[in-house]
Amino acid sequence: MTLLRGSHNSMIKMIGKNSKEKNDESRKAPRARGSETLITLKDITKKYNLYNKKEDRIKEALDPMRRSFHTDFFALRNVSLSVKRGEILGIVGRNGSGKSTLLKIVSGIVTPTAGAVNVKGTVVALLELGAGFNPEFTGMENIYFYCSILGLVKREIDAIVEEIIEFSELGRFIHQPLKTYSSGMRARLGFSVSVFVDPDILIIDEVLAVGDEQFRKKCHERMQRFFRGGKTILFVSHAVESVNELCTRAVMLRGGELVAEGPTEEVTTRYEQYLYEQQRAHGNVVRRV
Numbered sequence: 001m002t003l004l005r006g007s008h009n010s011m012i013k014m015i016g017k018n019s020k021e022k023n024d025e026s027r028k029a030p031r032a033r034g035s036e037t038l039i040t041l042k043d044i045t046k047k048y049n050l051y052n053k054k055e056d057r058i059k060e061a062l063d064p065m066r067r068s069f070h071t072d073f074f075a076l077r078n079v080s081l082s083v084k085r086g087e088i089l090g091i092v093g094r095n096g097s098g099k100s101t102l103l104k105i106v107s108g109i110v111t112p113t114a115g116a117v118n119v120k121g122t123v124v125a126l127l128e129l130g131a132g133f134n135p136e137f138t139g140m141e142n143i144y145f146y147c148s149i150l151g152l153v154k155r156e157i158d159a160i161v162e163e164i165i166e167f168s169e170l171g172r173f174i175h176q177p178l179k180t181y182s183s184g185m186r187a188r189l190g191f192s193v194s195v196f197v198d199p200d201i202l203i204i205d206e207v208l209a210v211g212d213e214q215f216r217k218k219c220h221e222r223m224q225r226f227f228r229g230g231k232t233i234l235f236v237s238h239a240v241e242s243v244n245e246l247c248t249r250a251v252m253l254r255g256g257e258l259v260a261e262g263p264t265e266e267v268t269t270r271y272e273q274y275l276y277e278q279q280r281a282h283g284n285v286v287r288r289v
Helices: 056-062 098-107 139-149 154-168 171-175 181-197 212-229 240-246 264-288
Strands: 005-007 037-051 070-084 088-092 114-119 122-126 203-207 232-236 249-254 256-260
Touching: 037 056, 037 154, 037 232, 037 249, 056 070, 056 256, 070 098, 070 232, 070 256, 088 122, 088 240, 088 264, 098 114, 098 122, 098 203, 098 232, 139 154, 139 171, 139 181, 139 240, 139 264, 154 181, 181 203, 181 212, 203 212, 212 240, 232 240, 249 264, 256 264
Parallel strands: 088 232, 088 249, 122 203, 203 232
Antiparallel strands: 005 122, 037 070, 037 114, 249 256
């Protein structure tokens, strides 16, 4: 699981042309939300060059006529967005819509082709399962290893390690090599480490889809504690129920573009309608064939 922690308040300069009420009563309680904007994205575009053959990349680099041997693929196109302190922003969209790319840009893993991003505060990102941990280390060793990468000293890690282990529910497996863990166990460990290092911004990409119902409930409750404590969360999920339950606002991406933004259930309803239309269109094609 990729975990990233950073503290930055810098602007990535423009690089090229920019072309129903909540059922959970706890969400109605006062929260530590503020007017300070922690994340600002302006006209973010991310373009990748796609090559049909490996040698096309070399041919393009060496071609004296500067001919192009690639096609442009826009993972994101002119996306503008701001997130305030204490918000839980849900991000929905089909696979390939640009959700993960957006999270990687916010967390600093990927640089936009064009646009500006400004992020204030410490960031922890849970992205790809299993990435970043050492498979030869035990769960315990990975806790110390990763917390140290995230900037904690041994004394600070000692103070939270028992809470991390208890939350992860790994029990005696905490002393076993990570390579013996299932994907769900790795997800538990990664999530547990991330929430106990106390970041200002927590970024989660589908991690809560792994694990049993009891653990997902614990994750939801922990995220609510983050929210009440004034933390900011970006949450990507295909599970509309989870987005509705957890998030205070939502956005929808389609084909790399931001096509909807607003109250959570309005956005997820539009997303479900879009999915239904896509399935119906596909079904019509199948019947005609």
